[in-house]
Amino acid sequence: MNSPLPHTGKADGTVGKALEVLDSVAAFERPVKFTELLEQSTYPKATLYRLLQTLVNQNLLSHDPETGNYSMGLRLIRLAHAAWENASLAPIARPFVEELAAGAGESVHLAQLDNGQVIFVDKLKATDRFETLAQVGKVAPAYCTGVGKAMLAYIAPKRLDIVLQQQSFFPYTQATHRSAESLLGELPTIRESGIAFDREEHEEGIVSIAAPIFISNGRVIGALSVATSTMRYDLDRLTVFRDELLSTADKIGRQASSWHFPG
Amino acid sequence: MNSPLPHTGKADGTVGKALEVLDSVAAFERPVKFTELLEQSTYPKATLYRLLQTLVNQNLLSHDPETGNYSMGLRLIRLAHAAWENASLAPIARPFVEELAAGAGESVHLAQLDNGQVIFVDKLKATDRFETLAQVGKVAPAYCTGVGKAMLAYIAPKRLDIVLQQQSFFPYTQATHRSAESLLGELPTIRESGIAFDREEHEEGIVSIAAPIFISNGRVIGALSVATSTMRYDLDRLTVFRDELLSTADKIGRQASSWHFPG
């Protein structure tokens, strides 16, 4: 479906290896056979086999004996529910996000940074009745999304260095930043205005206006954006959302602080 | 928040142990300190410490150095997205579920069986605009929910034995089955009608009518229910949903079969 996945660094211990395999199953985005995994893997047959077996035992993968296919396991969904409920910004932010979405009449995205990637923890679209949750958990690159850049503009310099390493700078569109330098050039502007734009950098025809969310000690913990299509709003007109967006981001930050949000 | 969690059997290898720890963090449903985990754990201090460290490295947990709290990691959400997208029934069933929800004007739940527990992979409520996804990933006992019993009625006898072991038979309400025998007594009735009822067995005031979903080889892969409150429908009147429910379950099953759904 899409391009180069920046891959996690060190695989410490067996657990790391198992997760690496789990990721590689996830990357296929469909049920996958042993052999397919094998040729894609650095591990020898026997090792991979045992790793898969462990994952299946643990219900992190499921294995259909009839077809020999491996697919993702339901235990992940259970675990993620716990993560979403009490470690993501989403439940705290929910009411504010709803309000913003209703007012704006466009999609609102709530994102956090995970390992140099943007991960969407909530998405709401005022119009569609049902659309939503197919999207939660989706990831996107940080360097070419509004929410991503909004967060990068404010993270600690040493963390920024690490995160920059993890960016692929794959040129999704004409407007995509192609290098760390190019991206770094934009960050001061973002800091000045407190707002980041996605100028069709990730997907042709999609633009967004994003704001960072801060916790009381000054750290960024997430970002919020209003995204829309160039069919309905051009870039300049996106600023109509600016004030609402900033005030919502602020409210979420306050709420998170009073909840002792981890970060 | 609720009662006894039936706990996974064997912890094979390091991966199993790590996941056990991960589960125990999840069970707290809030950020948790090292010590709290320690007293709850069977592992010695040093071991638990290293296990936690590994999980944090792997982004399955996050650790706030200021407060010393551990909480669930965002990587789980990313992984779960993959699981939800291509290993759960939800994306396949979505359109049918929407239709049913719209027609019924009540909540529709789509569930699968994981390790003897019911896990909700989708929930829709026709009325609320936003409610939904806080619920996806939630688990419930199989022995006292409509969807759970609908599935139990059709799984292979040897698998049923295992699953029965995993039930706690905790008496949530007056109507809850208190033993395997009691539960087994109901299953033939379910098989005759192709429909299972939740008669306020899990929660006072909540009732549901549920139907199993079969794949072409005859195996149950999930269940679908319409749930409502006794304020609006009493048990008998729930049967108004029967035909729609059965036909939707059937459509989902067909669709899943043609997609070579794992199971």
Next chain:
DNA sequence: GAATTCAGTTCCAAATACTGGAACCGACAC
């Protein structure tokens, strides 16, 4: 302000689990 706790972290030799080459198995094809 020295003495005592206590949470959290590090050490290290012993115990254990993981590794991967090679051999094996069963199904299908030729």
Next chain:
DNA sequence: GTGTCGGTTCCAGTATTTGGAACTGAATTC
């Protein structure tokens, strides 16, 4: 019947994990 190709199992060598005990540093008591 023989060959090939997924997939699974064996087993000795090796790398990881283990956990008692000792350490650190911050907070609490005396």
